[in-house]
Amino acid sequence: MNQALTERPAKPARRRRSGANAARGLLAATARGQRRTLSLAVALGTCGILVALAQALLTARLLAALLGHGAAEWGDLAAIAALVLVQAGLAIAQDRMQTAAGAAARAGLRGRAMAALFAAGPADSRQIGEKASLVIDRIEALDGHFARWLPAAALAILGPLLAVALATWADPLSGLILAVAVLLVPVAMAFTGIGAAVASRRQFAALEALSGRFLDRMRGLPAIVLFRREAAEAGAMAEAADDLRRRTMKVLRVAFLSATALEALFAAALACMAFRHAALLTGGHPDPVAAILCLLLVPVAFAPLRAFSAAYHERSAAEGAATALAPLLATPETHGLLLEEIPPSVVVTFDRVGLRHDPGLPPALEDISFRVLPGESLVLVGPSGAGKSSILRLLMGFSAPSSGRIALNGREAAALRPAEVRRLSAWVGQRAHLFRATIAENIALARPGATRAAVEAAARDARVIDFAKGLPRGLDTMVGEGGFGLSGGQAQRVAIARAFLRDAPLLLLDEPTAHLDPGTEAEVLDSLRRLAAGRTTVMATHSPAVAARFGRVMRLEEGRFVEQAKWA
CATH class of the missing domain: 3.40.50.300 (P-loop containing nucleotide triphosphate hydrolases)
Incomplete structure (x- = not known):
């Protein structure tokens, strides 16, 4: 008996792990279907990062000249202006590719969900509000996973890696400082992400319950009024809405905590880099261009990480949405014979x-x-x-x-x-x-x-x-x-x-x-x-x-x- 009692609590945990694995499998399978579009978006983003690194190098040369270390060249200024335009064009093209990937993924998932609901027909025991929430709210919540999170996750690796490589080429110690700072970002994201995923799943459950309750009560409004239950139902609806508000605010708090951790690491990296190259202000720095370049590479390295952090809650929201959507889409395919033609009569x-x-x-x-x-x-x-x-x-x-x-x-x-x-x-x-x-x-x-x-x-x-x-x-x-x-x-x-x-x-x-x-x-x-x-x-x-x-x-x-x- 004691053994049985100790094993019971593990069952909900196993169900949660199974649901999380099914959700990740659904997201991964859908992402594979958009591999070409997502790869093109990542390639455009990588080109944008390379352009930003070139801008940082040219800007470092220009600022060093303005501080009296070398002669300023108008060619550098013209090249910086041209790179700004190129970077803007790359950003627009990347955004369009990401939007297209998200739209295509949502369209495919919505088609599969509708096909599964039509195939089940009245045998599906879900309420109308729950079905509407699955097809609309849950699938819409997956958009950020494909349109923002997946490209941001790839660029969060490539961008800092390129920036650290350039900083190491300019000054090995500065490269080490920048590498340590960017490696601490995933650690901070992991600590906040665990709470974000749980909070997001609970928020979606509250939203689904509220949607179902609202739709069902609207359809049964005459009966509610007839039995004078309008005040009680309004109170229950307000309580459900307040529960959704509390869960939504919890998700936002976790998201703000993640952003705060990132900004703290950015400030620390910039401060360490400034301390390393403080001799630039006294005029005794051996390589002013390298010093300025290392300072400019900090925001360049953290720009993809900021996009990664902003999209991190999209991943949590998508996993919460996919957890409820996966069982519907995992319905086994029906097998059986097909009719060549409709018979004229049936016994x-x-x-x-x-x-x-x-x-x-x-x-x-x-x-x-x-x-x-x-x-x-x-x-x-x-x-x-x-x-x-x-x-x-x-x-x-x-x-x-x-x-x-x-x-x-x-x-x-x-x-x-x-x-x-x-x-x-x-x-x-x-x-x-x-x-x-x-x-x-x-x-x-x-x-x-x-x-x-x-x-x-x-x-x-x-x-x-x-x-x-x-x-x-x-x-x-x-x-x-x-x-x-x-x-x-x-x-x-x-x-x-x-x-x-x-x-x-x-x-x-x-x-x-x-x-x-x-x-x-x-x-x-x-x-x-x-x-x-x-x-x-x-x-x-x-x-x-x-x-x-x-x-x-x-x-x-x-x-x-x-x-x-x-x-x-």
Whole structure:
């Protein structure tokens, strides 16, 4: 028992290490994809450092001449002015390369994240706010890692190395002083970076929690007001916002501490260099140009280190963001067969199918068997939580059965990729989600390559044309996000038009007439009967009117079929 107790605390530490390793692996793999652009940015930065060293040498010669050690030459002044322009051009080109690398990395990661979320579909248990935070906030936080941190880390090695080499050539002891100063910078960064990484991860967790809470509360605002919970929710939101403020200020404090350490090392290096060449002021220095050059090389050597320090918190923020993003992008690639073409009809067979989401909970489905032929409709009825939606999710490929067998035309559905299973079906849910677009564009969502004639034919079959004629621009009338501007029945007809346009052999309906008045429900049912003709249809409903208009009715309770009969 004592051994077990001593081993338990190590598990969270192992999980943290595993998450950190996954985050670093994600960042490294993404950086490899931008290797060419980042290498070009580093090359431009290196050229800029070489130009700065040449400027320091010419400036040292010019200042030494002005102090009376040699004759001033106008050529040196002209060369310095030309190098300033060259350095500015190199800096602009380097910034553009870094920006391009960051933008390309973010675009690639966002595409992968969206693909992973689309592939998971409703099976992904994350809240909407958390998904939005992953795709937007977390990926945006990675920009600095590629656009600033990686080039700055490379130049923080090359820049001081070149400056130390030049200082050593001018005066070996000055080169040693500068080398010691620049080597102490990573040590100071390491001490502050550990706290920065932890603080950044906690800040992102607080931001994600606040984003999710805000979005969920906004969506549930009517219920909050109805139950008079607005004051309590406002207080909880304020507490979450204050927690985010505290964590953000902690990240900033760590960043300021890092900058302070760097400036202290810079001041110490400059002071030591000035003490070394103090004889320059008395006129007894053996090599005034070398003395001035060594002094000028201190800011040249520390300029890349300043950029490194400024970007250091970008690395910490990126690791914190990648820790949450890596599990989503590490989702194993789905394997399975691809369909050469969509079959004209589908026979659906469930053979003793069971579905269990959690070993500690009762099964969602248990020993479910049925067969639905083309042109036949199966209506699933029963109380909420009986398992109706679970059957539809299995048929859409969003869940896999825990036991039993699902066959499509006699072949295992599990052998197909989940996306291929979804290609076989058209779905109409309780509430049609319409996007901010025209009615025609919302219908075409079911088949983006469809012609205008096909979209209009689907609109006629679903009786969308009946109400579209009274709109200002017919099917080209713009509707708002969520179907703003259309009634519930009209939006549902648009969803049915999508199913007509998709023309899939399997039709899945989940409470398609919920929230509709009896008159509108009857009109929608007429469209659904035309849609179901010749197709294999599986429908979940609570409505007696819907069940009475279709074929077989099977009742579910607690995940099991209890009877099979017409609606009484």
